[in-house]
Amino acid sequence: MSSTAPFVVIDQVSLVYGKDGAGTLALQDASLTINRGEFVAVVGPSGCGKSTLLKLVSGLHLPTRGTVHVAGQAVTKPLKICGMAFQNATLLPWRTTLDNVLLPLEIVEPHASEFRRNRDKYVAHAKKLLATVGLAGFEDKYPWQLSGGMQQRSSLCRALIHDPDLLLLDEPFGALDAFTREDLWSILQTLWLEKRPTVILVTHDLREAVYLADTVYVISARPGRVVSRTTIDLPRPRTLEDTFKPEFMEMAHALRDQISHVRNTQ
């Protein structure tokens, strides 16, 4: 790691939806720090403010109280360094898979100004990325011609094409069947090991969290607070086989207990 200062610092952050502070208290005094290149998973009961947390980190929402710093800078407007993927792939149906993946390059500098001139270079890069997620040969298909799993792969490629420093994933595999999901875990791990972006993954799947993350945060039911931080120090690359080993199971179970605890005390 080049620097020792944390990359993301969330300090005593609260967020109230609605005007005049009269609305929903979605997040209360949440604090966490994330190092550059760290893979963080955030788990918690639904409605506890996980998506809200991602919006705060990316600057799409500003906190009601507290501060968010990314790369040493206070976040006061949407960051320009994020890649994002959601539960639904949100691809553009009028663009082919390739053109969907290229979208961020048309917006993010320095690529945007070079995009026209160096299109071939970018296309080659996008094709290579699509091939790593198993989508070689599907570049010219439209999203609606792809299965849900393939759409989600394209969506991951779109989130990663511009080598973002910060990757925000909001339950990206939530709508997929178990086999496709596990495929995508390995793909995501491979991609992450290659470029080492800082990742915040929101999930409700504890095996997913333990398989992928360096650190797992558990958030309590609404109003969300960070109730625990667990370091997963299993060696990488992890395999799907590993997920059935005792030490892996132990960690997943420990998390499970914490979650049922925060749900019951609510």
Add this chain to the structure above:
Amino acid sequence: MTKPWLIRTLPWTVTLGSLVLWQLVCVVFSIPTFILPTPIEVIGSLAQYYEPITTHSLQTLVTTLVGFGLAVAFGLVLGLVVGSSRVVYDALYPLMVAFNSIPKVAIVPVLVIWFGIGTVPAILTAFLISFFPIVVNVATGLATIEPELRDVMRSLGARKSQILWKIGIPRAMPYFFASLKVAITLAFVGSIVSETVAANAGIGYLMISASSRFDVPLVFAGLVVIAVLGVVMYELFVLIERRVTFWATRGHELVT
């Protein structure tokens, strides 16, 4: 099971059948021509007045297309503005609804006072009657962008104009083309209504003058021409819609 050839020929069979039925009814009940001419008499009139009908139809077609063209340009711009700004939407909403609820025939006399009798009020009526559905549809297309998609764009640092250009406008296109089919039909209504009240050219004018001479077959010939023009224009826009926004129907054709 419905056979494909049946589906393909059915529209023609039904149309022809109705004509035959119409002819039969006229003959059997010996309905006088000045009440309801037979299809054969209407076709005869079409042939006899071929030249004036062509001139007047062209007049109506051009009037309609100019009015429609204005409606497309104006409707698209207004739709984009209204759809991308909550403030503008709220500000204009009452005015637009109020305007849309005025029957456009009622505006023709005003237009005549301002512009005199002739082509201008017809063009303006066609424009006024057809721009509203375009505005509403384009605005709807913009306003229904998925919030996640907006988040993806904003977290890449996209400007508002980039979001509009790369997502908003393509997203609004199916809505836009769907509204064109409605708008072109309405534009015909507008120009013809105006021609029947305040013009000295156009199909509407031709029909009104034929009717005052009790030349009922010619009135019906006018109706036929209007129907044909309407169908041709409608189909033209269906064709364009299919080519431009095939992705909205996931490559399948919509049943319209």
